[in-house]
Amino acid sequence: MAVALPPKPVWNQLIKSGCRVFVGGNASVPYALIQDLIDHSTGFSDIEMVHMLALGDTRWASEKHRQLFKVNTFFIGGEEVRRAVDEGRADYTPCFLSEMSGLFSDGTLPLDAALVNVSPPDEYGYCSLGASVDICMSAVRNADVVIAQINDMVPRTSGHSYIHISEITACIQSDQELVEVAPPPIDSITERIGQYVAMLVEDGSTLQFGIGKIPSATLKYLLHHKDLGIHSEMLTDSIIEVIESGAITNRKKTFHPGKLVTSFAIGTRRLYDYIDKNPHIEFYPSSYVNKPTNIAKNDTMVAINSALEVDLTGQVVADSLGHDFYSGIGGQVDFVSGASMSKGGKAIIALPSTAKGETVSRIKPCISEGAGVVTSRGNVQYVVTEYGVAALRGKSIRERALELIRVAHPKFRGQLLEEVRKNYWVPHYQEKYPTDIAELGAIQLQKLVIQGDTYYLRPLNPADERRLQEFFYSHTKETLRLRYNYDPKQMSREKSCNLVSVDQRTDAALCIVRQEGSRIMIHAVGRFYFNPADNSCEAAFVTRENQQGKGMAKLLLSRLIDIARARKMRRMLAYVRAENKAMIAIFENAGFKRLFSSDPSDVELELKLEEEA
CATH class of the missing domain: 3.40.630.30 (Gcn5-related N-acetyltransferase (GNAT))
Incomplete structure (x- = not known):
């Protein structure tokens, strides 16, 4: 039986100037819906567009639309959004991913409308949020009006990803591909980091990982592990090979056993087809997946996250390069906290030892001026570079500094030790820095x-x-x-x-x-x-x-x-x-x-x- 769709949006009846509009993000931005709004925007101004990471053509953040839209993003990404933040035309709001949904539900950021990308309704009238459940579900539940792009390219995902057609105020039908992000090529440095990280992963562990070279390299070295599980805010193409190898079974998980649990997916059409109607992969809102106490319900939870720099006390900078905001807090702190509370859990920060062609050390005596700490020195258990694993839990400042110098690039180790001798208590006899064989x-x-x-x-x-x-x-x-x-x-x-x-x-x-x-x-x-x-x-x-x-x-x-x-x-x-x-x-x-x-x-x-x- 065919399900009747809501009417097409009459924008001046749904929103007004100065209102706050949520935009579904990651790889599932409703581009056709946003273009329809732009095409019918006469008389509108100062609409606040709130979203997470938005991939692809983020045209609403361009200079030409500065009078129409003002961007407020929880995670900086996309060329136009980054430029708008750098130029002061857009705002970056730092927030833990687990707590973003609460900003909508408790009225801190009340939503006048939510624009989302959904699958066509099934025979019961339910549409799936597909590859981007994350904070979209909370936005749908808390916005005054919900306007959807009905898109046959959106996968139907299992879990808590469905909204009923009756919850949608207006819609357009437009089939558009989700943004595709191919796995990045893995260089020799990343390969070594992946090998070291994989050494920390025991059989039966439950994993969280993000996007980028390091997670892909790590997954490559987990193909021969046994009974791994996944409880992660996001999925990429790299996960498919590990599942098909038999290394990921989810049977040893102590929270949602037998199921791979996630919140959103960013990859290629291969991944989007893989999650479509797959009963073994369940999508839940970020407020659930990223809740530290839920994460900790998984025994031997291993959280693998990256950073832009780490200082010699273990403070982690992940969202800014000096005074320039680069990305966002995301789920790093959620998973570092959850893994730290997990029985046998491990919180890992993995990063290359240098940047800018080996001219800058990412292991620093102190964090760069203007940079902000995302994960505190008290949370981090391991820091991994291509030069090894630094174990920080239970270590004094002096011991931490020596551990981190050991995994820094060799050409910076002497300089780092000299800085430690100036700024931290290191005894006079500590004169030599670590060298490799x-x-x-x-x-x-x-x-x-x-x-x-x-x-x-x-x-x-x-x-x-x-x-x-x-x-x-x-x-x-x-x-x-x-x-x-x-x-x-x-x-x-x-x-x-x-x-x-x-x-x-x-x-x-x-x-x-x-x-x-x-x-x-x-x-x-x-x-x-x-x-x-x-x-x-x-x-x-x-x-x-x-x-x-x-x-x-x-x-x-x-x-x-x-x-x-x-x-x-x-x-x-x-x-x-x-x-x-x-x-x-x-x-x-x-x-x-x-x-x-x-x-x-x-x-x-x-x-x-x-x-x-």
Whole structure:
């Protein structure tokens, strides 16, 4: 049975000059409807157009319509809207995405009208808001009049995405494609960021991610994960491959199990067709999807968001470049808060370490003048760049600074440390900044599975000062005597700092750690000291007592030998107590030969690297 449609809009009967009009946004802007308003705008002026991100042709924000429309956007995007904000002709209103709907319902921003893009009504008279439920549903419920573009190109999405034809005051029929945004190409820097972020994602996690290169790169490295779920404000094309790979099942979700939950979609026609009538993907308003307490109902919730810059205390700038507003708060704070409250959750900020052709560091001593903090230093748990993962939760300002310097671009690390020494309490003995081991390759973190447990092998760095101190005090007297040839009583912070502040370009120091959230424990350390006099190095290692016998020392020694060979060193030496049979065996199994020693209590071993090579 055909459903009768509302009449065409007679604009001067529906709105008037000076009124506030909501415009459906993201990829589902009702362009034909807006053009119809423009075509019949004689006598109108000063209409406030309120919207979120609006993609495509945002003609209402152009200079030629400045007397007709005044833009008030919650998220800056689109060429005309950005220019209007920059020139002061448009306003940017910062607001958490979870709270935008409340501005309409509580009368803070009362709406005279809502312009939305909807699917044709079904046989029961229900139209779908399709790919943009977000704050559209609240606008429809709270506007005095609802004017719709009935569009056969709008997908019918499941969930809470439907409005009845009786709720629509007037409409036009116009089939227009939704704006298409293809997945961006992934460069090598983004690829490395994606690999590091994927390492933080455990099987069974529920994910949130936004648009851009980093989410796409991360999803690429999740194809072999198991039982992932999605509770995210938005979807992109990148999600389809991960669903089809079987990595996303949603079965382990503890909130809406079995269902992928979202609020809006931005992608290509492939994505819009994929969500059309798909019962496994449900769209809900942003006030529901982005509500932190709802997000936290998902165990192991992982929120992946980006930033424009991060300062050395962990403050995140995401909506402004200095005094210039660039985007919006969006849902970052909602999901960072929700993930932080989730059982086993992780809040991740991922960004490239530099901007403007590696001339500017995005890791900064302090935020740029005029820039605003979107996510506070108290909320962020992880910051990821192409140089690694900085774990900030529970860290002091000094520890945070050292962690963040470690993931900054190498050419800025020395400068950042100097700034820290000026502005934050960093002890006088903290003189060296972290360096990478080039021989480990672009990814300095290697995941290990040893007897069913997950560990990570990586370079030792200045941020490990306290962890190495804890490692030292975990040893028995016997371990200390065998390692140091005497019984040291103390490992001061200064001495620990000296041991972890390694110039990895000459010497090398590796560790194997167990990491659960921001809880990091060192289980084994291996290092060599370079001797330029004869192009040799001296190696040593120590393993936590309860981890001995698992092959950690063997693994560390193997990596150190590889590094020394790559640096074309002549030989590697080791000095071991004669009674330390286990350590001697590890060296000899690696090819070391005993040398004559005048002291029977010590064994000197040598590996001729050039001959082996």
